[in-house]
Amino acid sequence: MAKLYFRYGTMNCGKSIEVLRTAYNYEEQGKKALLFTPAIDDRAGSGIVASRIGLTKEAIIVDESTDLYAIAETERPDCILIDEAQFLSPEQVDRLTDIVDLLDIPVIAYGLRADFVGSLFEGSAKLMAIADKMEEIKTICWYCSKKAVMNMRLKDGVPVFAGEQIQIGGNESYLPVCRKCYRDKKQAFGTI
Structure with a gap:
């Protein structure tokens, strides 16, 4: 049975490398993983998931009009991976649950939990409310050795x-x- 996962962490904790690693693992087994990335994040170019260690992969661009369910229904992947999921709208997160519940396709959303003042992003708040499973990706503080939050x-x-x-x-x-x-x-x- 498919599930909706929200894997979250701070900046520089390795979320994007995890997206790329997971996609690679599916593809190495001959399975299809669909990657999505928000239009707003074009640091590495539009439609590119990029890690700080230099790995990149093309992804489907998500903007406010993207119907994630329609794409999943047409493509029928084995898994859907979302980078920078904090930028999803609450309605798009609801569509992710439709993908999981109606199409039986697992969805793994990676993103920040909170912004630079400690407030939840809209997409992250919705994911935290309805994800089947949440997993923290940890890193250490830039200034000391405690866990960064x-x-x-x-x-x-x-x-x-x-x-x-x-x-x-x-x-x-x-x-x-x-x-x-x-x-x-x-x-x-x-x-x-």
């Missing part, structure tokens, strides 16, 4: 704690940090 945004190398929820970026824009180091940096920059 926050995404700290940077501007010109300086931590910032206000702004729009969505700002696409990599290591130049975000660091994975523990809650204590996040608090310490916030206090040091005069915002507590």
Whole structure:
């Protein structure tokens, strides 16, 4: 029986490499894995899932009008993999449950749990509410050796704690940090 999985973590924890590894494992066995990536994340190019270690793979672009169920029904893959799932709308997450429940195709969604101020993304909140299974992908704090649970945004190398929820970026824009180091940096920059 298929399930909806939400695998989440902070920036730089290896979510995209996990997407690519899982796709490779399916394809190595002669099975079909469909990859999806949001239109908003074009850091490596439009429709590309890319890891920081240099591996890439083409993916189907998801925007607000993409009907994930219709694509799955037509393509009939063995698995669906979603990169940057936090950018899905709640309605698109509901369509993922239709893929699992009606088409019996497993869906593994990878994404951030929360933004740079600790608020849930819309897609992540919905996934956390209805996923069959949630799994944390862990990494360590940029400043210490504790588990990272926050995404700290940077501007010109300086931590910032206000702004729009969505700002696409990599290591130049975000660091994975523990809650204590996040608090310490916030206090040091005069915002507590």
